[in-house]
Amino acid sequence: MxxxxxxxxxxxxxxxxxxxxxxxxxxxxxxxxxxxxxxxxxxxxxxxxxxxxxxxxxxxxxxxxxxxxxxxxxxxxxxxxxxxxxxxxxxxxxxxxxxxxxxxxxxxxxxxxxxxxxxxxxxxxxxxxxxxxxxxxxxxxxxxxxxxxxxxxxxxxxxxxxxxxxxxMPIPTAEVAIDWIKRHLADQEDPKAHALAARNCPLLALELAQSGGLENQIQFLQKLKQLSVGKTSIQATATLAVKLGEQAVIGYLLEVSTILIKYLLTNQQPSESESEYQDLLAWFRRDGVASAQMPRRLMQFYGLAVEAQRQLMSGSNPNPQLIMESLLWRWSQLSVLRQAA
Ligand SMILES: [Zn+2]
CATH class of the missing domain: 3.40.50.300 (P-loop containing nucleotide triphosphate hydrolases)
Structure with a gap:
């Protein structure tokens, strides 16, 4: 860049x-x-x-x-x-x-x-x-x-x-991030959307703009919502993840988990900037029975995602499709476990 x-x-x-x-x-x-x-x-x-x-x-x-x-x-x-x-x-x-x-x-x-x-x-x-x-x-x-x-x-x-x-190194406030991103993006691109997608990390926002990462993130989130409600398979989701880049996808998963944990713990509705997580959150909250356990399960999932990230970076020739399938299986189990509780 x-x-x-x-x-x-x-x-x-x-x-x-x-x-x-x-x-x-x-x-x-x-x-x-x-x-x-x-x-x-x-x-x-x-x-x-x-x-x-x-x-x-x-x-x-x-x-x-x-x-x-x-x-x-x-x-x-x-x-x-x-x-x-x-x-x-x-x-x-x-x-x-x-x-x-x-x-x-x-x-x-x-x-x-x-x-x-x-x-x-x-x-x-x-x-x-x-x-x-x-x-x-x-x-x-x-x-x-x-x-x-x-x-x-x-x-x-x-x-x-x-x-x-x-x-x-701190992350700038939304105002500072948007202002800086705006000066470096092409005119037709939306600085606010890019700042949101990159959680106000300005250079990440520029990278997303250059690589089409913003669209990828939206596409993956859609697929993850489908997976959560059983409308797509783990294999199909893993294939998309490998296509978009495993590291980027694990980054999205860490982010989604963090956001869900935050709202489950505080029992609040997503802010406007995080409204794309609204239906996923509603799914995880849908009968309230296991809601007390949900943040803990998501934290465990977060740990597994960090571990998968390490495996992918290690020099031991990991199989990305397999790692993604195993991780996404754990994701799909979050709501299954929840129904059983
Ligand atoms: Zn000089």
Missing amino acids: KLEEHPPFPWQQSMWGTLCSQFESQQLAHAFMISGSLGTGKKLFVREFAKFVMCMSPDKGLACGECRSCLFGEESGHPDISLIEVEDGSRDIKIEQIRGLSNFLSQTSHAGRAKIAIIADAHRMNFAAANALLKTLEEPTAHTYLFLVSHLPGSLPATIRSRCQKLF
Whole structure:
């Protein structure tokens, strides 16, 4: 995704301020864990901050964008900044990549300033890679900074997390999100609908707009409603899920569960922005007998969905259709169990 606008975006200002003042007082921590929801622009933010640290004439706490160092960053990548992420065709971040990173950090800075390594989607490091990183974290060298970026920080070993300073990227308010999305969407597209679909995570909203994800989400929700009332089969729903992308579909399932749990616990009607969940909620509430148990069952389902997400990301060659079928079977059982109660 190529944006005209550079971070810090409006909802990132406070974190930017924190890092800037640490840097300006020469107290920048050696390692950071930047977490927060998918689509809040964490990686873009960290790359821009790295650019700022390297900038030869920063202006009012921002990279100038014009010096040799800044231009370097725009084109081929700055020689003192290293970005590690899952390589194309690979499921995880591998030990060789982390060894390369340690090697990079141990060399002297080209520009005589600092060295910065960024690990995007850090939760996707495999076991060996995470272990190798731990060694690097235990022996920090002067003027080297490591940024781990992840929307699933809980999946990282506690030994790694405890060695990082933790910063949390917030989700903007609906107003801020819609305003920002509007500036980046084509005129004919509806910023409010995209903000809603992405739960106000602005970069996710842009991605949904580019990939047709909004339509996919609506399509899957329809199918899930049919499955809940027994009007379609588990296989047909799983086939659609694989077609739309298992990871995206598990994301929708986590979201639907979260929303249903919220309304079942508070006993309220969905807000206008979540009215598409109205009939699903009515189905889960329909005779009230098992309603006290329903949130708990949905929470268990949520746990299973997170586990399925891990399996799909693991390097063990999982069968996506099978994983989706098993997960959707559990979903269909939610209302069966409910009838029996
Ligand atoms: Zn500059």
